[in-house]
Amino acid sequence: MKNLIPLFLALNCAMTVRAAIHTETVEYQQGDTTLEGFVAYDDAVKGKRPGVLVVHQWMGLTDYEKHRAEMLAQLGFVAFCADIYGKDVRPKNAAAAGGQAGKYKSNRQLLRARVNAGLDALRQQPLVDTNRIAAIGYCFGGTTVLELARSGADVKGVVSFHGGLDAPNPDDGKNIKCRVLVCHGADDPFSSPQDIAALENEMRKGGVDWQLIKYGGAVHSFTQPMAGNDNSKGAAYNEKADKRSWAAMQEFFAEIFK
């Protein structure tokens, strides 16, 4: 029996390696702009599987989104982090981040082009079942996945986590073909009740299949541990809201990917 232990350990180790999440950076283009995304999937799983586009917060594509992609890969999806800003455009501070995010928020056509380029790059991943695709986004990325939906993208659903919520063109809801889940901090100071009501009305008018979850006690950035825990700053981590919204996303995926 003793002799079997090293063999068991070796096998176990090999299995662990086999079950590791494969990740790599992926360059792709939108027009003349080079973008640098990131893909993650479990290479121990065989066959095609649903794909999830992950759109970054205002700081650009960081380790935070890459970690979310790895979490999605562990759930069995091919996850692809889009790069909206462009290769090497990684803001170093809030002012630079605000400049970048503002550029795209004020040019929704460009934002749509960039996020759709990411969607195309996800579709080209050989393990993706192109009939089962969703998109999620955090903060600026939440706004972006709503814009992806408004572009009429052929995806099954989008999930916004503490996205900036508004309705710049109230008729755009009519273009939305997918289901929408909005996970929002009830004390998030960055979306006014009027803007949230405008988004709801846009979706209502457009006949969209939508849901909005408000998490009491949560402010902006509630999924981001690096946001600290001081709600008075308007952005802070909230473990309960983080876990609940991740569970709500999984329930949503179970519904749209079945």
Next chain:
Amino acid sequence: MKNLIPLFLALNCAMTVRAAIHTETVEYQQGDTTLEGFVAYDDAVKGKRPGVLVVHQWMGLTDYEKHRAEMLAQLGFVAFCADIYGKDVRPKNAAAAGGQAGKYKSNRQLLRARVNAGLDALRQQPLVDTNRIAAIGYCFGGTTVLELARSGADVKGVVSFHGGLDAPNPDDGKNIKCRVLVCHGADDPFSSPQDIAALENEMRKGGVDWQLIKYGGAVHSFTQPMAGNDNSKGAAYNEKADKRSWAAMQEFFAEIFK
């Protein structure tokens, strides 16, 4: 082999009977008033388990709530349907239902006494783990479980399904000790945006752990197939919102009962 088939069938049949949901009516008192509740549990399961109080809509305790109790029993809970109105007080039409519901909505102390009597009756069920109790309610019952929470009841959580939402005493949120989940039709005409905002503010001010889910395209009574499918009436069944809210309740229970 052939001879084994009748035995297998007999065993299978016996197992089916054993796994059937046990139900019975239960009389209990609040003050001098006799109430008639209903309990459901799976008697094939051994040992104590979480208990769920179910509070009825404005028509009083009907087969609808009893069916929900059986569904909860199938999920492994002891479910107890409270009777708020009193034994044999079962409104025959909307006018009578409005009269009964109005009586309790305008006398919140009496409503609290009645729902707490139901909670006590649930606690007395021998299979209930009294440390793990929640309450759910539909329509009038949704309002009622929020009032149960405001009474300071020692339960883990309450879930309102298309409850009438308001905040008659904005300071009452401070008494709430349990978690609150509100499942609401985004097009429900029976709760104004102002009343919903008041409830949110009550819970915010009280430091309550709360969540509110809005289901796009759903009106009042979205869990009730007998409400028909004409949204223009203000009350209609919505299969998606029904299934999603039931799943959200289960996720909530998994969290509060763990």
